[in-house]
Amino acid sequence: MDIKIQDVNINYIQYGKGKDILLLHGWGQNIEMMKPLGDAFADRFRITIIDFPGFGKSEEPKEPWDIEKYNLMLEVFVKEVGIKKPIVIGHSFGGRVAIRYSARNPIEKLVLFGSPCIRISEELPLSVKLLKKLKTLPGMNSLGEYMKQYIGSRDYKAASPIMRQTLVDVVNEDLSKFAREIEEPTLLIWGEHDTEAPVNEAKELEKIMIDAALIILPGTHYAYLENLSRVISILNNFF
Secondary structure (H helix, E strand, C coil), X not given: CEEEECCEEEEEEEEECCEEEEEECCCCCCHHHCHHHHXXXXXXXXXEEECCCCXXXXXXXXXXXXXXXXXXXXXXXHHHCCCCCCEEEEECHHXXXXXXXXXXXXXXXXXXXXXXXXXXXXXXXXXXHXXXXXXXXXXXXXXXXXXXHHHCCHHHHHCCHHHHHHHHHHHCCCCHHHHCCXXXXXXXXXXXXXXXXXXXXXXXXXXXXCCEEEEEECCCCCHHHHCHHHHHHHHHHHC
């Protein structure tokens, strides 16, 4: 199904009956990454999965978006498709949007998979330090952009110019203040070997949230899929 919000055509699927579950995928992913979870609960919940603008079959935004713009889109989307006080489940980037959304909108419960939220200072690699220095020199900004192709992340390299700037805006935002505002029960499920969102960030997130519990599973940034049957069992008990 398609819906137009903020002048962007957005693809989504909705199936099942019962209380609402809203599934939000990670950066560079699409509906299919969350569908195994949706299928597991469609017998007793109404499942809605969205392709975020810029991913899957949804259009790119006309300009770079930050988390707030994705949140505003999601708020309109939820109203337009008739979702009521959902259980929100987000992976990675989708979890970041879920945190922002859940801080200011009625939800039932929140589940986050490997969702980086808190910016923890760390020593930058020499290549990144060099890039930052180059961009401050007169006439060197274009060279800095060229170097990003070689020392940027895999996600950055694969993105269009609009989505590259979107990625920069998204990852540079600390969402701690929004996480602290969420009162509903929250479950954090992390892979012990997640390098995209390390477990120490999950532990800090658990500390600052009002009602959160952390479960660490074997696996990587995609531990929720690597341990799918176990995650389904955990969520059945949580719901």
